[in-house]
Amino acid sequence: MKTTEVKIGNRVIGGGNPILIQSMTNTKTQDVEATVAQILQLEKAGCDIIRCAVPDMEAAKALGKIKEQIHIPLVADIHFDYRLAIAAIENGADKIRINPGNIGSEDRIKAVVDAAKAKNIPIRVGVNSGSLEKNLVEKYGGVTAEGLVESALDKVAIIERLGYDNLVISIKSSDVMMCVKAHELIADKTTHPLHVGITEAGTIKAGNIKSACGLSMILSQGIGDTIRVSLTGDPIEEIKTAKLILRTLGLRKGGIEVVSCPTCGRTQIDLIGLANKVENLVEEFSDLDIKVAVMGCVVNGPGEAKEADLGVAGGIGEGLLIKHGEVVRKMPESELLDALREELTNWPRR
Structure with missing residues (x-):
């Protein structure tokens, strides 16, 4: 699906540009120091666009100070009070997120648009299943994908009638299949870029599964220009999951992919502990685009790791270091992680 390009600060979405990853701070926006600190951490993790809640005028005014200290586009999330949207714009927001349905009269919407x-x-015109208008709920006999699409397009039409088409659309639901269907329906009805996500997906465990399922079904159809994985947890986890989803679908390169075998009766080392340590280790090497294998036994390890660039396989208190399917070193189990770190540190950069 080809959409129009939209510039957000120093980034561009739509028009065939790479899919960008978003997150949202969970600090009090008024607390500039804490908010900036979290955004800088998210930048390091790979966040492309960051959104902050603007519940009051103090938060709107804080945006300017925040923007001075970060390096990615800043989006202001506004509900209900159109004056907060205007203040956020005046204080340097690179994009605003509103639902015109809860902003008020068309005069107030026009003031924001102007x-x-x-x-x-x-x-960004955002519509969520939890805030679908009563008339559309009645029309479709409940909250439906069709209702979400109609609601979003109605809101877009209001802004377009006011002479502005620099828009991004989001239609989100916590119901994965409803969300997928809504995106399939809207894809043929607009050329505005789509921000995709499963809203209120849940905790890290449940939210990751729901987001991976939903986003994969949507993105694999060529739908979506920017994504957010919505988790009840540290926003850093949202970035990790989003990067993995995009890499798994072949939509983004970069970063190390870790593959590891399930444990079985042949496992002679602490495979679970080692695999988790390796997963944490490789986050330090986001400039590498390789595959690392963590295998539990020396019987099948070398063979199973042959498709990886680098790997380790465990034995009884010892392990093997494997490069491109060939065993290059044997060492005590306690030295495997350090050996892997050394290899990654010295791995050729392109």
Whole structure:
């Protein structure tokens, strides 16, 4: 699905550009120091665009100070009060997220649109299943994908009638299949870029599974220009999962892919502990685009790791270091992680 390009700060989405990863801070936006600290951590993890809640005027005014200290586009999340949207724009927001349905009268929506137009910043029109209008719930006999799409397109039409089309659309639901269907329906009805995510997906365990299922079904159809994995947890986990989803689907390169075998009766080392340590270790090497295998036994380890660039396989208190399917060193189990770190540190960079 080819969408129009939209510039958000120093990044561009749509028009065939790479899919960008978003997250949202969970600090109090008014606390500039804490918010900046979290954003800088998210930048390091691979976040491309960051959104902050703007519940009051103090938060809106804090955006300017926050923006001065970060390096990725800053999006202001607004609900209900149109004056907060205008203040966020005036304080340097690179994009605003609103639901025109809860902003109020068309005059108030126009005031927001005029402010965005003056700065030429995009408006993300967001509609969630939890806030679907009563008339659409009645029309479709409940909350449905069709209702979400109609609601979003109605809101877009309001802004377009006001003479502005620098827009991004999001239609989110916590129901995975409803969300998938809604994106399939809207893809043929608009050329505005789509921000994709499963909203209120849940805790890290449940949310990762729901997000992976939903995002994969949507993105694999060529739908979506920017994504967020919504988790009840540390926002850093959202970035990790989003990167893995994009890499698994072949939509983004970079970073190390870790493959590890399931434990079985042949396992002679602490495979679970080692695999987790390796997964943490490789986060330090985001500039590498290779595959690392962690195998539990020396019987099948070398063979199973042959498709990986680098790997380790365990034995009884010892292990093997494997490069491109060939055993290169044997060492005590306690030295495997350090040996792997040394190899990654010295791995050729392109």
